[in-house]
Amino acid sequence: MIVTAGLGKDYGSLRAVDALTLTVSEGEIFGCLGPNGAGKTTTVRMLIGLLRPSRGWARVAGYDPITQSREVHRHTGVVFETPNLYERLTVSENLALPARLLGVTRKSVDEAVERFGLSEVLRRRACHLSKGWRQRVLLARAMLHRPRVLFLDEPTSGLDPNSARMIRDIIRELRSEGATVFLTTHDMHEADELCDRVGIFYRGQLAALDAPAVLKAAGKKQLVVEVRGGDGEVKRHELPFDAPDTADWLHEAMKAGVVLSVATRHHTLAEVFSQLTGGELS
């Protein structure tokens, strides 16, 4: 559904995106993960035909975002990083304008309103909406024409937990309907929870690309040991699984008879992420 080959963008001497080669299949939720400035938004903007790539090419729903941008737009919905509603227009007017441009029927608009629970704010002006409502309206606007591909650029960033959960629920629902979602985020838990595959972006390059479970499994394992201390208190130690020192330490602890339990655990996606990006968490 989304294919790129050697896709890249320079801003002057800055390589915002180096050479991205990627395939996202139909019905997949793809997480584009990375710290601020990694090139996520630049990638999205190239895929929706708002930025011309400096090199490489892309296809979205089978179309070229540059030469066939209208076709691409007919099949894609976008929630931008900046909440770009017309502030002085009401929610209803904010939906009506793109609906008219897209040739969407009144009925489809009503369905979107229903689905995102917007009836109570329809007459409210966008400037009076909270961030959570705003994001809902933006999602509804992106979904008016029931696109096959959705680009969501940090849809939950800066939202309160409830609103963020609601947005995540909607994304999950979209998956069950077979939509392809290109989700940009710097929230590891969100990516872990929602995405079939994640690409970890770092300084314009794809540092890793796989299912969250695979990425976590590929990361180093941790040994989790519980020991009883001298004062009777239970202490939890986490040690790198494959380091020689760990074995020595464990041997001593066993001899002392203080070990209560030994377990292993995989890294969280956040830990994998910070290993790949040199600890640069956002």
Added chain:
Amino acid sequence: MGHDWRDFSRNPTLWVMVGIPVLLSYLIVRATAAGAPRHLVAPMWVLFAQVMVGVMLSAPDLAEERERRTVEALVVSTASYREVVAAKWAFAFLVSLAVQALVLTVNQAWTGGTAALIATAALSGAVFTLVGLLIGLCCGSVRLAGAAASAIMVALFLTGGIFESFGVLKPALRYLPSVLSVRLLGQAMAGTGLQSLDLLCLVGWLAALAAASLVRIEAELRR
């Protein structure tokens, strides 16, 4: 364009902008030149309406769309950037015509040839809305666009309004669109027929500004 109207109708600063030329021209003309021939006093106030609406309306409006990236929402809804900009220009142009008509009416300045007057109002209105559009296309923020538009508006109004007092600078300022507009309006109101040199120069401005806007739009699309 319907949404342009709704957006506009809820923006109080824009109403002020439309109201000022009408009200101010009425008050000042009544107070200072009630009996003077219309073709001598009215043109500068029509110019005021042209620059106020043309420059001050479309420049911040377009800059706001670009700054807040609302225009991108339209583009991904299959509108083309060119069409969006063209619709904005057309909207400002229509408002400009309406306000010019109001200024002419309240000052009883529909004298001379109506056709020549309408043609001049349309041509100058088109030129000054293009000036505003170009400012909006070049400025990255509403603030900057507002400042640039105000400066240019004042410069245009002064050069056109008190052209006679510029002394040695007159030959250089003679071909500014504001001066051309005032001259043509005066000719239309006096019923003497429009001078082809003035007309030609203003059409030249129209072409040049339109070309510059297109170049800006293409540059933006090629980012």
